[in-house]
Amino acid sequence: MADITAATVKELRDRSGAGMMDCKKALTETNGDIEAATDWLRAKGLAAAQKKSSRTAAEGLVGVAVAGTKGVAVEVNSETDFVAKNEQFQDFVRTVSTIALESGVSDAEALLAASYPSGGTVSEKLVANIATIGENQNVRRVAHVSVNQGVVVPYVHNAAAPGLGKIGVLVALEGDAPADTMETLGKQIAMHIAAAFPLALSAADIDPVQLERERAIATEKAAESGKPAEIIAKMVDGAVAKYAKENALLSQLFVMDNKTPIADVVAKAAKEAGASITLTSYVRFQLGEGIEKEVSDFAAEVAAAAGVA
Template sequence: MAITAKQVKELRDRTGVGMMDAKKALVETDGDMDKAVDFLREKGISKAAKKADRIAAEGLTKAVVRGNEAVIVEINSETDFVARNEQFINLIDTVAFALIDQKPATVEAALTDVTIEGKDLDTYIKEKAAIIGEKISLRRFEVVSKTDSQEFGTYSHQGGRISVLTLIEGNNPEFASMVSMHIGGMKPQYLNEEAVPAEVYEHEKAVLTEQSLNEGKPAAIVEKMITGRLRKFFAEICLVDQKYLLDDSKTVAEVAKENNAEVKGFFRYEVGEGIEKRQNDFASEVASQMGK
């Protein structure tokens, strides 16, 4: 049967695919709009699956607060260009609110148990990947709840390359926002000394001990030197011991006390951190795409 331009436009509006893909789907299904949507879904999922071996190390992070609940999430794409795409930005918003609503415990549970528009999250993301044209993956998230006596703070940098979600005790939204900005810039790894894993502490102590002995210091004072150097180490990696970004004469803990607040926890996500990015030879890649 003849396929009209109106049918093609309707299918494109419903699915977001290109004109030729829409026309082909309608031809394959004899103009049946619902069957054409299914055809594109099946084709899209297949296309997304072929992208499985690609490395998705770009993307966006986002922190969203809704009442006494909040979420911080990272979704990865293959290129920074796609991460700026309006469809990708809408995707991370949709996923963030679905995570708050349905509160899965893990990424694996989210992909199978969270539903959006009647589809499980894994299928939903794969369909969006097929439309956008890149591998897209949910990398990590945290859903956090607070009490009425607590406050959330958020911070976003470089359009979502870095996001921070902070929980403080005390109703001081201004301090919550400012300490979130501090976390974004100063990159603390832990809340306080008690939160530092024992293996990290022991490793650093062993390194500092070796350094001190190699400097030829007497064994009697090495222990005192190590104590001082460990204190400096904690001041670099622990949020409450860091010098406050906006007033380095005070620590974060001191500023929190002045604001009748206490930082209870935080999450800082930076796009692609810890992901090994594939190094491509650009000239070879272009040649391969040109069939040379």
């Protein structure tokens, strides 16, 4: 059986909002697997649906850049938030965002191989930054959006500097409505995306693996009701459909009024403008999502350094 540490229990509690003893039991039941323990708690009705934003975040910055009808988001990680405030690091993130936008490279490996304006490659500049700043850094990911006619609207939540922050969003609106109309709409939708964390543009775009995971959780919950099999099947289908609706951008309720689906917000704006507007794609990068930082025991580190058993 895996060793269930206090740090692991705390991490599960932070993720799930469940009680300490419930978290410990969940970890025991799942042999210390955090993901499985989260699902166990949810199946027992002891935790809310996990949000990616609840995962432990690495530090660094997300950069967004837009030119004409295309935009890009880039995530660059560092070890501490202190480095994210460093002007040299901020300039690097801003520059690599521009490089990604202009070159069209769509993955971190290709971006690292691209030429850096001051000479050498992005990778070589990164190595030099690590040496001078004294902290490990990493270009993690890149994503592009574009439209044929319309606008790409950038948004950074709680920006550390222009175009840089911990949550970066790009919204692509296709259509022939006036640019200022679409810019205003795009900014509102981008703010919604930052807050509501949609998993995909539409329900059909949600990862099937994630939907199957939700189906398994819903099935276990429904089975405990003791209802007939045909009723349980309908309960499960309803739960999965509700999950998809709540996590698809177009069907999410607009955070500004909590009653209008985003698809209807777009349609209303198009009708008022007497022109076409279609929300075709978006990008939402939250710093460090999916990265688990190592949890260290400071007291143990001190004891080890002092040679204390």
